[in-house]
């Protein structure tokens with residue numbers, strides 16, 4: 001019996017040309033929202049593990065009440081329980097505050113053996129939330145995972161795709177695994193479960209359900225990043241390769257960013 | 262007129278000698294007008310020189326309607342203007358477009374229209390590169406015609422360039438001859454489309470069956486009774502046999518949209534794809550439940566039935582259905598590379614007087630008797646199936662052709678339709694002329710004599726001169 005939590009997110013289904021070129025603000029009006037495509041393989045991975053070893057799969061999402069749609073979608077795929085972390089104090093969160101809220105939410109519900117995340121979202125795009133969450137939970141973190149090799153009683157063996165090599169890792173539960181899109185083709189929701197999903201309960205967790213109830217640790221207030229301006233990158237054809245030390249390279253990149261701003 | 266607007270045929274333009282029928286034709290010159298004015302000039306020149314014109318849209322037709330056999334090719338793919346969006350006092354939403362606009366561009370345009378409701382144009386033969394002019398001229402429909410009905414319901418007005426160089430404005434009441442007219446009576450230079458409010462809720466469900474008897478009985482039940490309730494309706498009911506599923510899956514690597522779909526279990530022998538459209542989510546769900554019960558009664562596992570909603574997911578399901586036609590066309594093209602005599606060999610017949618089960622069983626038995634490979638897919642409603650025969654050589658091609666001819670004769674005897682949505686063109690002319698009633702053929706001849714007495718338009722389509 002493995003207890004698995006999967007972190008999922010509702011994102012706008014936008015495509016090219018839907019960002020205001022002047023303000024850089026996403027034109028969300030009339031746009032539909034969808035379950036982040038990179039989270040689908042994470043759900044699929046969880047369900048396959050459950051089918052093989054038995055267990056429970058719960059999903060957690062932070063967002064407005066409308067984000068419950070993605071929990072219903074996860075239900076239609078076969079997920080057992082869904083938790084919506086929703087509170088006005090959670091809004092405007094960056095990586096730091098999002099991962100903190102997820103940690104608070106997850107630990108307020110249960111103790112999970114395995115936490116699965118998708119590699120990134122299609123809106124925020126940082127790919128950092130899973131790592132930060134593992135840090136808050138203080139558990140081993142393995143990203144870029146392309147294969148589940150073996151499930152053992154108290155540990156999992158997985159394959160991680162590094163830039164130039166494939167690494168096989170064995171780690172004890174609890175741990176956090178961030179999967180690549182290629183790990184599995186996600187299943188299509190089942191009709192029976194989709195119909196049942198409409199009637200299934202979704203538990204909403206607000207600030208009052210969290211162990212830490214300090215407002216300053218959540219949402220905009222708890223964020224380390226302050227967004228000054230969002231703008232579409234100008235397309236440049238030049239792609240120079242420079243060889244520098246890490247510190248030199250970082251300072252050069254910083255200078256380039258300053259110039260663009 | 263610019264000198265170069267009529268271009269002599271050369272190697273560079275070889276792809277305009279064919280369409281998705283995979284027939285190969287011939288022509289002396291080609292043009293790509295961008296406006297009605299240019300069309301008029303080209304037509305005047307051709308009339309003066311007594312050169313017949315074959316009109317082309319997106320060249321996605323599968324009966325060779327747009328394949329030239331001689332003369333000039335007038336390709337309208339550059340006539341893509343969106344001219345006006347009109348909201349009438351009676352609440353109609355009309356969009357005036359040039360004929361060369363593709364289905365893909367049209368959808369993008371409609372999505373950007375400023376209206377309080379989301380709109381759409383119901384005729385959707387699924388091939389995104391088909392043009393509005395081609396769709397109207399072939400009376401192409403697509404899977405949701407089960408709910409939305411004929412293409413003519415969604416056309417308000419046409420502008421037609423006639424063979425004498427005059428322009429005719431054709432109202433809704435008088436346009437029937439041009440819908441499915443295969444470009445035989447004039448060139449459509451402007452089409453006013455009637456848009457519809459888009460249903461707020463769309464579900465796409467795929468039921469899978471392990472047993473042929475079960476799927477055929479399920480299909481039969483579906484076509485017998487309407488599943489509609491207030492607030493929602495069944496919009497499409499499509500059948501795909503195992504051979505079709507295999508052909509699609511073999512081509513998955515080449516079709517990115519399909520790569521997000523899991524493979525269909527090997528023990529599945531056929532699937533039925535159903536779309537439900539409505540404005541009330543609960544009503545859509547209720548129909549889904551009724552269908553689920555019916556499918557379970559016929560041994561389809563509802564736990565394994567695919568069910569999606571929302572534009573993006575629905576697109577994936579439609580892409581799968583569309584890939585049925587696309588993949589068979591690709592297969593034919595591949596065989597044709599080795600055996601140039603081979604063209605597309607498919608049916609577009611509709612027989613309502615017999616049951617779905619009887620028809621599929623008959624097709625399968627005949628194919629087996631002849632030793633021919635084929636895949637069967639299409640619309641369950643109206644028993645409108647597309648049997649695609651897949652010949653490996655010329656001998657099989659001829660056998661397949663003879664078999665289709667036999668089916669056409671049988672269909673005609675049973676008062677069925679031989680050509681329903683793909684057009685007659687050149688590829689199906691032989692069969693059409695052998696099986697259509699004298700009355701229908703005479704009617705076409707009378708129209709042709711009246712609107713094209715000098716035989717300017719689309720030589721060799723539909724009738725023998």
Ligand SMILES: Cc1cc2nc3c(=O)[nH]c(=O)nc-3n(C[C@H](O)[C@H](O)[C@H](O)COP(=O)(O)OP(=O)(O)OC[C@H]3O[C@@H](n4cnc5c(N)ncnc54)[C@H](O)[C@@H]3O)c2cc1C
Nearest residue numbers: 318319320321322326386391392394395398401402444449
């Ligand atoms: C993969 C695939 C799937 C398909 N699926 C379906 C389906 O589900 N249902 C369905 O109904 N069809 C289907 N089709 C065929 C469909 O009929 C064509 O895609 C479409 O109707 C033809 O449009 P086109 O612009 O390509 O026309 P073309 O092939 O270029 O021309 C078709 C005919 O229309 C005439 N024409 C074109 N434009 C004009 C004009 N402006 N004025 C006068 N005549 C004109 C041409 O002369 C020709 O006779 C499919 C095709 C493909 C390739």
